[in-house]
Structures are given as structure tokens and as C-alpha cells.
Amino acid sequence: MEIIVDRARCTALGICESLAPEVFEVDDQGDLLLKSNTVPEGQQGEVEAAIAGCPTEALRLRG
Amino acid sequence: MHGGRLVVVGASLAGLRAAETARKAGFGGAITLVGAEEHLPYDRPPLSKAFLDRGADSAGACVPTFRPVETLRDELGVELVLGNPALALHPARKAVQVFDREIRYDHAVIATGATARRLPATEGLRGVHTLRTLDDAVAVRAALDAGARTVVVGAGFIGSEVASGARKRGLEITVVEALPTPLVRAVGQAMGEVCASLHRRNGTDLRCGVSVTEIQGDGRVERVVLSDGSTVEADLVVVGVGTEPATGWLEGSGLTLDNGIVCDETLFTGVEGVYAAGDVVRWRNPAFGRQMRLEHWTSAAEQGAAAVRNALEPAAARPYSTVPYFWSDWYDSRIQFVGLPQADEVRVVEEHVPGRHRCVALYREGDRLTGALTIDGQSVIMKYRGLIMKNAGWDEALAFAEQRRAA
Ligand SMILES: Cc1cc2nc3c(=O)[nH]c(=O)nc-3n(C[C@H](O)[C@H](O)[C@H](O)COP(=O)(O)OP(=O)(O)OC[C@H]3O[C@@H](n4cnc5c(N)ncnc54)[C@H](O)[C@@H]3O)c2cc1C
Ligand code: SF4
Numbered sequence: 001m002e003i004i005v006d007r008a009r010c011t012a013l014g015i016c017e018s019l020a021p022e023v024f025e026v027d028d029q030g031d032l033l034l035k036s037n038t039v040p041e042g043q044q045g046e047v048e049a050a051i052a053g054c055p056t057e058a059l060r061l062r063g
Numbered sequence: 064m065h066g067g068r069l070v071v072v073g074a075s076l077a078g079l080r081a082a083e084t085a086r087k088a089g090f091g092g093a094i095t096l097v098g099a100e101e102h103l104p105y106d107r108p109p110l111s112k113a114f115l116d117r118g119a120d121s122a123g124a125c126v127p128t129f130r131p132v133e134t135l136r137d138e139l140g141v142e143l144v145l146g147n148p149a150l151a152l153h154p155a156r157k158a159v160q161v162f163d164r165e166i167r168y169d170h171a172v173i174a175t176g177a178t179a180r181r182l183p184a185t186e187g188l189r190g191v192h193t194l195r196t197l198d199d200a201v202a203v204r205a206a207l208d209a210g211a212r213t214v215v216v217g218a219g220f221i222g223s224e225v226a227s228g229a230r231k232r233g234l235e236i237t238v239v240e241a242l243p244t245p246l247v248r249a250v251g252q253a254m255g256e257v258c259a260s261l262h263r264r265n266g267t268d269l270r271c272g273v274s275v276t277e278i279q280g281d282g283r284v285e286r287v288v289l290s291d292g293s294t295v296e297a298d299l300v301v302v303g304v305g306t307e308p309a310t311g312w313l314e315g316s317g318l319t320l321d322n323g324i325v326c327d328e329t330l331f332t333g334v335e336g337v338y339a340a341g342d343v344v345r346w347r348n349p350a351f352g353r354q355m356r357l358e359h360w361t362s363a364a365e366q367g368a369a370a371v372r373n374a375l376e377p378a379a380a381r382p383y384s385t386v387p388y389f390w391s392d393w394y395d396s397r398i399q400f401v402g403l404p405q406a407d408e409v410r411v412v413e414e415h416v417p418g419r420h421r422c423v424a425l426y427r428e429g430d431r432l433t434g435a436l437t438i439d440g441q442s443v444i445m446k447y448r449g450l451i452m453k454n455a456g457w458d459e460a461l462a463f464a465e466q467r468r469a470a
Binding site for chain 2: 018025027028030052
């Protein structure tokens with residue numbers, strides 16, 4: 001499953017990073033970096049928590 | 064999972080998340096969402112940020128509503144009872160009183176949040192506002208649009224964001240703070256000073272250690288008199304002096320009230336079927352083994368979800384544990400804090416060089432890392448949250464900081 005970031009919505013608060021640090025990271029410019037474009041083995045729960053935790057609803061899954 | 068009726072009182076972030084989570088968890092019974100405000104559930108953080116910007120559409124296009132009414136009614140099957148506060152909870156009859164109607168519940172989640180504290184003797188004086196609700200924000204924005212000379216009372220997060228918004232428009236702005244240093248309770252002395260320096264650097268007149276003795280005006284605010292004898296001319300006064308949990312309607316209900324609804328680790332109120340979530344709850348946070356009431360977006364959202372899961376399946380109730388997190392946007396800087404501000408020591412591990420370098424401060428209690436504050440440190444803050452979550456020691460935290468600084 002592919003992870004989609006709506007860049008126009010993301011405000012780089014990094015809540016996703018605290019919930020799924022192996023997948024998300026925010027840099028000092030406030031850009032969200034995806035360490036992986038798809039959900040890694042064993043990370044489904046973390047990624048789902050990150051999607052639910054994002055205050056701007058900028059994250060979703062496709063596929 | 065049982066059917067029956069779920070009643071959620073408080074139609075904002077925590078309440079909405081409770082209703083949505085119930086459906087997501089497969090709850091097939093009736094859901095009623097009761098809200099004091101006329102508005103559909105909306106998001107508060109933007110109200111003191113983007114919503115105040117010049118040119119923000121006053122026709123309402125930028126109102127931060129979470130969900131359209133169709134989604135709530137048709138997709139989620141939520142009955143909306145808006146524009147009327149709940150007046151009482153009757154545990155014996157398992158009912159919530161709303162105006163002249165009693166709404167029966169099998170499961171209830173209380174998420175009535177908090178209300179802004181006002182200054183005494185300012186009722187009826189136009190131009191004096193708090194900033195908690197959408198209606199407040201509409202009024203404040205209209206005054207800023209009109210170029211109001213503004214006084215903010217209280218240099219906390221909301222007051223400081225209003226000051227940033229006013230400066231962005233080039234307006235004159237004075238912030239009055241009774242304490243010698245702002246934000247001491249939120250982030251501690253040393254970092255309160257660092258945050259305060261952002262105001263001065265951006266041309267905001269920040270006056271600490273003085274309080275407001277009187278707000279004068281004939282029907283509408285004209286000037287603010289301060290305890291040092293000075294006066295400031297003003298068309299708009301925004302009062303940001305903290306909140307009170309919205310528990311007045313629960314007096315006599317049998318719930319334990321003490322600066323919030325007192326709950327156990329699972330957000331259970333102690334009254335059958337009734338759980339609480341968000342700014343209104345004071346619960347025992349297992350992550351630190353102590354009671355706290357948080358007023359942060361993330362915990363309110365998570366608690367809404369956790370409380371309803373526990374309310375629907377009390378036998379499988381799980382504790383809600385969190386490392387507190389909040390953010391605030393001042394001028395061009397983002398302040399982020401994780402953990403607890405009470406500390407034996409606060410150590411600045413990266414100095415703030417405005418516009419060029421982030422600031423990082425770490426908070427120690429005993430030999431444990433218990434908090435971290437960053438200014439423009441988006442790339443590191445959540446890593447400290449991770450360290451606090453896993454109970455990292457102080458030495459480990461310092462070593463990590465050293466490695467990040469070198470990077
Ligand atoms: C201007 C502003 C900016 C903020 N910025 C940030 C930020 O940058 N970062 C951050 O982490 N947090 C921020 N917050 C805090 C965050 O918005 C709150 O933590 C969050 O809104 C709490 O949600 P809640 O649902 O518990 O309570 P609330 O949002 O307070 O909602 C409670 C709702 O219950 C209703 N209600 C009250 N009494 C009754 C009753 N008797 N019957 C029915 N309904 C009732 C109220 O009308 C209200 O709509 C900000 C808050 C404000 C006001
Ligand atoms: S939580 Fe949402 S807004 Fe925040 S960084 Fe992640 S995607 Fe962006």
C-alpha cells in the first residue's frame with residue numbers, strides 16, 4: 001500500500017513522525033520526508049495511527 | 064459490541080473523535096452528539112493563527128469545520144443536537160438533560176472542554192474579547208481588519224499568537240503579562256524568556272510584571288490602565304489568561320470534579336457508563352504516574368477515541384497513556400514542546416540563532432528525560448518524544464543531543 005501525503009495540507013507538526021518514526025520524518029525546513037513510499041512489513045498499525053493522528057488529515061493510503 | 068445509545072456531550076474535537084471512533088469500531092447503535100454552540104464541530108488551533116490573517120474570507124470559506132453535516136448525519140448516522148448546552152447528567156436514570164429534553168444513554172462520553180477565563184467587570188464593554196470559540200475569532204478578526212490598536216492580556220500561547228497575527232498586519236500591539244516571565248508554568252523560566260524574546264524582536268511591545276487594573280471606555284474599550292500607572296490606548300483587548308474546565312453543568316451529578324472531571328487511567332469517571340475526554344478531563348497518565356489535565360490538540364483527539372472505546376467495552380478498557388505534545392506558531396517561528404515542564408533542570412543544548420539555527424532545551428527530573436522544547440526544531444522534537452516515551456535516561460538524552468548537534 002502506497003502512502004500519499006497531501007503537501008498542501010501538511011503543516012509539518014510531526015505527529016506522524018512520533019507515531020511511526022520508521023516511516024515519517026520532518027526536516028527543519030518543515031518538509032515531511034517519507035522514508036518509505038509504501039507501508040513497510042509490520043508497520044501497518046503505526047502508519048494507521050499516524051494517519052488518524054494527523055491534525056490536518058494530510059495522510060492517506062492508496063492501493 | 065452492544066448496541067444501545069451513545070451520547071457524546073461536547074461537539075468539538077474530542078467529541079467528534081468519539082463519535083467517529085464508535086462507528087469505526089463497529090458500534091451499530093444510536094449516537095447523539097450534543098453541543099452548546101450552533102456550529103458544526105470545528106478545529107480551534109487555526110482560530111488564533113491562519114484565521115486571523117488579513118484577507119481570510121469573512122464569508123466563512125475558511126471556517127475550520129471538521130466535517131460537513133451530510134457526513135455526520137448520513138454517513139456516520141449521528142443525531143446532532145446543537146445550539147443547546149447539556150444542563151445536567153442524571154446517572155440514576157442514565158440521562159442527559161438538554162433544554163427540556165432528557166436524552167437516555169447506555170454509554171456516555173463527556174467532552175465539554177474548557178472555557179476562556181474573563182477579566183472581571185468587563186462584561187458589556189465592546190471590544191473586549193476572549194479567544195476560544197469561532198464567534199470570538201470572527202469578532203477579533205473583524206477588529207483587526209478595522210486596524211484596531213490592540214492590547215493582549217496574558218503572554219501565553221493564544222495571546223502570543225494573536226500578537227503575531229496583529230504584527231503581521233503591521234498593527235500596533237502591546238502584550239501585558241502579570242508574571243515577570245511569560246509561560247513559566249508551560250515551559251519553565253529559562254525557556255519562557257527565550258520565547259518572550261521573539262516578541263521583542265518582532266516589534267511587539269511586551270510588558271512583563273504588570274497587570275491590568277482597569278479597562279476604561281464608554282460602552283466600548285478606549286484604554287487599558289496598568290498597575291505601573293501607565294495607560295495604553297486600545298480599540299481591541301484580547302484576554303488570554305487561561306481557561307476553566309467546563310464542568311459547571313455537572314455539579315451534583317455524582318462525578319468527581321476538581322479542576323476537571325477526575326478519571327482513572329482508562330478515562331472512566333467512576334459513574335457507570337460515563338467516560339470523559341479532552342480538555343475537561345483530569346486523569347492519571349500512566350506515562351508519568353500522575354494526574355494531569357492537558358489542553359492540547361493531540362491528547363484531546365486521542366482521548367476522544369480512547370474514551371469511547373472504553374465506554375463501549377468497559378470489560379476490555381485500556382489505559383490512555385501519553386507524552387504530552389503541543390505546538391504554537393509565533394511570527395516565523397514554531398515552538399514545540401513534548402513532555403512535562405516541571406523539572407529539576409532545564410538545559411539548552413542548542414542555542415537559538417533566529418532565522419538560522421533551531422533552539423533545543425531538555426528537561427530533567429531525577430535522572431530521567433521528561434521534557435523537550437524546540438524553536439524551529441521540527442526535525443528533532445519527535446525524536447525526543449520517542450526518547451521520553453521509552454523512559455530514556457538523562458545521559459542518553461544528552462548523548463543523543465550531542466550527536467544531533469554534530470549532524
Ligand atoms: C484559539 C486556540 C488555539 C489553539 N492552538 C493550539 C495549538 O496550536 N496546539 C495545540 O496543541 N492545542 C491548541 N489549542 C488547544 C486545542 O484546541 C484544545 O486542546 C482542543 O480544542 C480540546 O478539544 P475538546 O474537544 O476537549 O474541547 P473544546 O474544543 O473546548 O470543545 C468543547 C465543546 O463542548 C461544548 N460545550 C461546553 N459545555 C457544554 C455543555 N454543557 N453541553 C454541550 N456542549 C458543551 C463547547 O461549546 C465546545 O464546543 C488551541 C485552542 C484554542 C482555543
Ligand atoms: S502529522 Fe500530518 S501535518 Fe503533521 S507532519 Fe505528519 S502529515 Fe504533516
